[in-house]
Amino acid sequence: MLDRLIGVAAALVALAPLAAPAMSEGAAREKVSAFLADYLGVSEADSSKDVAITLADLNGDGTDEALVVYSSPLYCGAGGCSAFVLELSAQKACSRADLLAFELAPGTTEHDGWRDVVADGITLRYAGGKYGGGSSTCK
Numbered sequence: 001m002l003d004r005l006i007g008v009a010a011a012l013v014a015l016a017p018l019a020a021p022a023m024s025e026g027a028a029r030e031k032v033s034a035f036l037a038d039y040l041g042v043s044e045a046d047s048s049k050d051v052a053i054t055l056a057d058l059n060g061d062g063t064d065e066a067l068v069v070y071s072s073p074l075y076c077g078a079g080g081c082s083a084f085v086l087e088l089s090a091q092k093a094c095s096r097a098d099l100l101a102f103e104l105a106p107g108t109t110e111h112d113g114w115r116d117v118v119a120d121g122i123t124l125r126y127a128g129g130k131y132g133g134g135s136s137t138c139k
Contacts, residue, residue, distance in 0.1 A: 035093040067104035094138035097131035
């Protein structure tokens, strides 16, 4: 009986899908800081301040994307602050959206295999490799 249970357990383990290891918040924050330093031309020390990051797996690949609002006074105006949806699965973060917003949150619906993103209460759909009318730095 014990041999049979061990055999069943081994079979279940073999059939279980391998999950990608979750990225730590610290590792995500480092990638975000590096992206902001490269993209906005600010130092990594400055880019680590005034940053709101929400991590969520938007495309179901097991790796979180980062919803980022950079609220440094130089990057905010009446229409919002520099905001990005960053894909973190590669060596360096790349942007799926370059927006102005005060708040970003994952949506409850999805399009093209990606969850929608809500920017200041407005739902942005994923289409053509990016969100909204902004640009994408991902290849």
